[in-house]
Amino acid sequence: MTEKFAADVLICGAGAAGLALAIELARRGISFRLIEKMDGPFHGSRGKGIQPRTQEIFEDLGILDRLVAIGGLYPSERRHREDGSYVDSDATDHGVSSAAEPYHLPLMVPQFLTEGLMRERLEELGHRAEFGRELIGFEQDADGVTVRLMGEAGAETLRVRWLVGADGGRSVVRHVLGIDFPGKTLGVRAIVADVILTGLTRDAWHRFNEGNMARQISFCPLAGTGMFQIQGPIPLEGDIDLSAEGLKAIVAERTNRDDIHIQSVSWASAYSMNARLADRYRVDRVFLAGDAAHIHPPTGGQGLNTSVQDAYNLGWKLAAVANGAPEALLDTYEEERRPVAAAMLGLATKLLDALKRGDMRRGREVHQLDIGYPESSLAPEQPSRVGGLLAGDRAPDAPVRGAAGRAVRLFDLFKGTHWTLLGYEVERGAVRPRRDMHIHIFGPKGDMLDDEGHFRDAYAPAVGDWILVRPDGYIGAIVTSGDMETLETYLAQVGLGLVDTGCN
Known part of the structure; x- marks a missing residue:
């Protein structure tokens, strides 16, 4: 007798990776549930760059035009000098579009807007994320995964064929599996904050004290919003006041200006930069994707993009096996995606070192158009x-x-x-x-x-x-x-x- 499952796939985590996987499964008619332990959508802009290869993916998923409509291109960088003068330069290598590569520039869309459009697309396909529902444990056997959830309505136990942990750097799924997450803390702690401010123009990404890790600070106008994103290194230890008053004091001290006023803070975080890569992406019927499998420093804008591409790779393979393809097809997910994440970790760390010196410039290497799987068993x-x-x-x-x-x-x-x-x-x-x-x-x-x-x-x-x-x-x-x-x-x-x- 064939076992009856509540769904083919349970996706744990409704960020960019989880949403991309859900869209992939939804448009293939594969049953799934998408859960998120937070009570509502993430409302910050931790990731804001959509690289050219991810733009191609979003075109296939049906949301690229909408992203372009609410986003914009990266502005030039304006490096302010202590005497009040400044110099402008391009942050990215513009290159040229071609018939083979129609998208050649990174697109700026704050993460909360990107994920909002992804949820909109998922609803068009007849599905939505379940917020306030947390994974509290699971066991797997040869036939499926028994999953225990907790939500406002109480506990729930269900059987699924596969479980995907897209639940971030502190992944519960990875922890239960006992998968090691080796890497290193990069010795940089920073703030990131989405704020409304006055005193700076929106035509440039303003940078002060480039190359000085004690006083460096930048203000990037967030496309599609009236906000700026503040970024800057902070001491490795100690509490940081992320209120409007606290940020105003940091800004005044680092810019030597009293005309930049923080009016409100939408979202803010202090975090330590890490580069880590899971030893495995799969244990039998359970998979890792996105930040659960790899975490990067934000330099180079690789994290969200790599996460979406994990899901884009895994989605069609899960659907194929659900429809009768050999189980061995699922082995190629880790085979193909883990080396990509390893390379991206190296690139992001290299760019972080350049940022410390004040000479970071993003070229073609961040566009992800040259990523491929030539060593894959699926490439004869x-x-x-x-x-x-x-x-x-x-x-x-x-x-x-x-x-x-x-x-x-x-x-x-x-x-x-x-x-x-x-x-x-x-x-x-x-x-x-x-x-x-x-x-x-x-x-x-x-x-x-x-x-x-x-x-x-x-x-x-x-x-x-x-x-x-x-x-x-x-x-x-x-x-x-x-x-x-x-x-x-x-x-x-x-x-x-x-x-x-x-x-x-």
């Missing part, structure tokens, strides 16, 4: 390719044209929960259709035309190539028409085997 090539686009790489965008004449982007073809198989001058019938896989052929008899060569420039296909794009926008496999067995094996591995219709 036959034959192996040297240089150019490889299996495991991010799938580039490109403007192309349908056979009927309509202009379309590759990202439009990829958008949604399906896989996409691109053939270059191949026979359409060489691959039989599958549920959840869309097939598009480039060539004289294909449904897609590459008149301007953008597809060829980005993908460098050879005649007879098949390129399989995963639901999360990475190249799953590249094979030639002469080795379709590799493709068929791969499709079965990810749950896209042929359906037995019972017909002879």
